[in-house]
Amino acid sequence: MTSITVLSGGVGGATxxxxxxxxxRRGLLPGADRDAEVTVVANTADxxxxxxxxxxxxxxxxxxxxxxxxxxxxxxxxxxxTWSAKEELAAYGVEPTWFGLGDRDLATHLxxxxxxxAGYPLSQVTEALCRRWLFPTYGDSLRLLPMTDDRVETxxxxxxxxxxxxxRVVHFQEYWVRLHAQVPAEAxxxxxxxxxxxxxxxxxxxxxADLVVVPPSNPVVSVGTILGVPRVREALVAxxxxxxxxxxxxxxxxxxxxxxxxxxxxxxxxxAAAVGLHYGARTAGGVLDGWLVDTVDAATVxxxxxxxxxxxxxxxxxxxxxxxxxxxxxxxxxxS
Amino acid sequence: MTSITVLSGGVGGATxxxxxxxxxRRGLLPGADRDAEVTVVANTADxxxxxxxxxxxxxxxxxxxxxxxxxxxxxxxxxxxTWSAKEELAAYGVEPTWFGLGDRDLATHLxxxxxxxAGYPLSQVTEALCRRWLFPTYGDSLRLLPMTDDRVETxxxxxxxxxxxxxRVVHFQEYWVRLHAQVPAEAxxxxxxxxxxxxxxxxxxxxxADLVVVPPSNPVVSVGTILGVPRVREALVAxxxxxxxxxxxxxxxxxxxxxxxxxxxxxxxxxAAAVGLHYGARTAGGVLDGWLVDTVDAATVxxxxxxxxxxxxxxxxxxxxxxxxxxxxxxxxxxS
Numbered sequence: 001m002t003s004i005t006v007l008s009g010g011v012g013g014a015t016x017x018x019x020x021x022x023x024x025r026r027g028l029l030p031g032a033d034r035d036a037e038v039t040v041v042a043n044t045a046d047x048x049x050x051x052x053x054x055x056x057x058x059x060x061x062x063x064x065x066x067x068x069x070x071x072x073x074x075x076x077x078x079x080x081x082t083w084s085a086k087e088e089l090a091a092y093g094v095e096p097t098w099f100g101l102g103d104r105d106l107a108t109h110l111x112x113x114x115x116x117x118a119g120y121p122l123s124q125v126t127e128a129l130c131r132r133w134l135f136p137t138y139g140d141s142l143r144l145l146p147m148t149d150d151r152v153e154t155x156x157x158x159x160x161x162x163x164x165x166x167x168r169v170v171h172f173q174e175y176w177v178r179l180h181a182q183v184p185a186e187a188x189x190x191x192x193x194x195x196x197x198x199x200x201x202x203x204x205x206x207x208x209a210d211l212v213v214v215p216p217s218n219p220v221v222s223v224g225t226i227l228g229v230p231r232v233r234e235a236l237v238a239x240x241x242x243x244x245x246x247x248x249x250x251x252x253x254x255x256x257x258x259x260x261x262x263x264x265x266x267x268x269x270x271x272a273a274a275v276g277l278h279y280g281a282r283t284a285g286g287v288l289d290g291w292l293v294d295t296v297d298a299a300t301v302x303x304x305x306x307x308x309x310x311x312x313x314x315x316x317x318x319x320x321x322x323x324x325x326x327x328x329x330x331x332x333x334x335x336s
Numbered sequence: 337m338t339s340i341t342v343l344s345g346g347v348g349g350a351t352x353x354x355x356x357x358x359x360x361r362r363g364l365l366p367g368a369d370r371d372a373e374v375t376v377v378a379n380t381a382d383x384x385x386x387x388x389x390x391x392x393x394x395x396x397x398x399x400x401x402x403x404x405x406x407x408x409x410x411x412x413x414x415x416x417x418t419w420s421a422k423e424e425l426a427a428y429g430v431e432p433t434w435f436g437l438g439d440r441d442l443a444t445h446l447x448x449x450x451x452x453x454a455g456y457p458l459s460q461v462t463e464a465l466c467r468r469w470l471f472p473t474y475g476d477s478l479r480l481l482p483m484t485d486d487r488v489e490t491x492x493x494x495x496x497x498x499x500x501x502x503x504r505v506v507h508f509q510e511y512w513v514r515l516h517a518q519v520p521a522e523a524x525x526x527x528x529x530x531x532x533x534x535x536x537x538x539x540x541x542x543x544x545a546d547l548v549v550v551p552p553s554n555p556v557v558s559v560g561t562i563l564g565v566p567r568v569r570e571a572l573v574a575x576x577x578x579x580x581x582x583x584x585x586x587x588x589x590x591x592x593x594x595x596x597x598x599x600x601x602x603x604x605x606x607x608a609a610a611v612g613l614h615y616g617a618r619t620a621g622g623v624l625d626g627w628l629v630d631t632v633d634a635a636t637v638x639x640x641x642x643x644x645x646x647x648x649x650x651x652x653x654x655x656x657x658x659x660x661x662x663x664x665x666x667x668x669x670x671x672s
Contacts, residue, residue, distance in 0.1 A: 051446045051447070051450055052446060052449055052453055053446070078424075080420075081420070082418045084416075084417070084418045084420070084439035084442075084443075085421065085439045085442045085443045085446070086443075087440070087443075088439075088440045088442075088443030089443045089446065089447070091443075092443065092465070092468055093468070094447055102420070103420035103421045103424075103442070104420045104421065104424045106421045106439075106442065107420075107421045107423075107424030107425045107427075107428065108424070108428075110387045110388060110389070110421070110425065111387070111425070111428050111430055113388055114387055114388035117388055129428070132427060132428055132429070
């Protein structure tokens with residue numbers, strides 16, 4: 001196995017990727033070369049323009065995490081961060097004030113925005129940023145690809161009794177960061193998704209891979225949006241490689257983040273089995289061959305298998321790169 | 337006297353303005369009401385686009401100085417500044433690295449750039465920024481006007497033996513900040529100046545003032561560029577109010593900044609008298625009625641007077657707002 005492709009969201013995907021890379025480089029993944037190429041297709045639907053700057057939270061979380069620049073406490077943003085610009089923007093009374101735009105982080109958005117303004121597509125901008133963060137350690141063996149170069153932004157419809165329509169639509173970041181997903185999501189509206197095209201290399205990365213992994217990322221607003229880019233789902237269905245996923249739901253709750261309201265808005269039960277079956281078996285028009293659930297969800301393995309998926313229960317808490325590498329190894333083993 | 341207009345550059349002009357306002361509000365200026373309106377027409381020719389952001393050093397220095405946000409040690413930029421974004425931009429290898437773009441300062445440029453992108457002219461953007469910095473203290477009695485809403489940028493031609501032409505043209509900020517004006521300026525080229533228009537309120541501020549003051553700012557790249565905006569020089573010549581200037585040159589050297597090379601490039605001798613005569617007497621087609629020189633330059637008073645200007649020698653070192661207020665009072669007295 002010389003090439004692995006991972007469809008990633010932000011914190012969950014990045015944490016998984018760190019463990020996967022740990023496992024690959026140490027020869028812990030059955031059948032995988034130590035120098036196997038890893039390609040990350042990252043969600044960009046939670047991107048947002050803030051203060052005139054293009055912010056790509058998932059791309060940056062993956063980049064900072066794998067480049068050792070992430071703040072380990074928060075799991076997002078830069079370590080040793082300062083917040084002077086944020087304070088000043090608030091002092092000017094400029095909205096929004098709820099987004100955590102750190103000063104170090106700001107430099108990334110400045111470079112990105114200036115390159116976008118100069119006409120470079122997001123994929124090339126991302127490659128340029130990764131020359132700093134990933135290339136020194138991984139060379140060409142790790143690639144970070146935006147799912148699309150097009151502008152795609154997830155919005156969430158929430159109830160709003162003060163609105164004539166009874167609802168209000170907010171950007172996903174506002175729902176997530178300001179509202180902490182504490183109000184029910186009535187609908188998830190991914191603006192621009194249907195008209196988007198896969199970013200350069202995305203389809204090939206799926207078609208040519210020896211293994212495709214769906215990490216424990218948010219199934220709605222991270223993996224779900226990647227799958228919604230035209231031709232991506234079809235590429236997964238047709239891929240020669242096995243496709244294996246790891247449940248972000250452990251014991252009926254999301255390990256990180258807040259998937260409940262979002263799953264509920266799709267009518268999907270908040271359980272490891274239901275999410276696996278929501279992705280579905282490739283033999284039945286879905287995108288997966290195998291689905292790993294946590295040991296606490298062992299009782300649901302049979303239900304998943306009945307849906308046509310290989311399934312095992314293993315510990316799925318990403319407590320360390322070593323533990324996460326074991327999860328990755330179990331995922332590989334499941335579909336080998 | 338109910339209205340005073342000041343043509344200002346950055347640090348020198350801002351320091352003078354602080355003293356002038358101190359004097360006005362305490363009734364120390366002969367004939368001036370304590371609630372006299374002060375209008376600042378600020379140089380914008382040293383503006384620069386950096387990392388996709390519009391930076392206006394002179395406007396910001398005036399705004400931060402009068403709004404008590406300036407770093408008192410450096411004389412420019414924000415107090416309690418942090419430099420995280422600058423470090424990160426350098427880590428990305430993004431040029432230029434020599435400009436001191438602090439994190440707090442960055443917020444100002446973000447707000448400004450976003451407003452400019454939204455279509456607001458620089459004058460309205462400046463007014464919006466001043467709502468934070470000046471309005472709480474001064475209300476409508478202090479206005480900060482960019483000399484023009486048009487893009488005007490000063491460039492300096494310097495000798496460069498490696499260039500086929502033997503010279504190279506650099507932005508004024510590069511000459512000033514990176515090269516510390518340590519190489520001779522062969523020419524000052526103010527791109528866009530001839531085609532610029534005075535900003536809203538600029539001509540009226542000169543025409544309707546009871547007093548116009550040229551503070552001890554750089555006569556070439558600060559006051560010189562303001563005078564170069566079409567119709568500004570004519571408005572000064574025709575103004576009903578007296579126009580009085582204070583020498584930035586004390587004892588043959590510039591008190592702050594580095595005017596030598598710039599004056600030399602214009603063929604102007606580096607002396608208090610020569611700068612006053614370079615501005616010239618309104619009775620002889622110039623823009624001044626009076627010119628204050630420092631006591632160390634007392635011997636040159638007669639030479640200035642022979643050029644048609646009123647002239648006195650008083651202490652011109654702006655060591656405190658009080659000392660500066662006395663300078664302002666002497667300037668008023670000179671032309672009253």
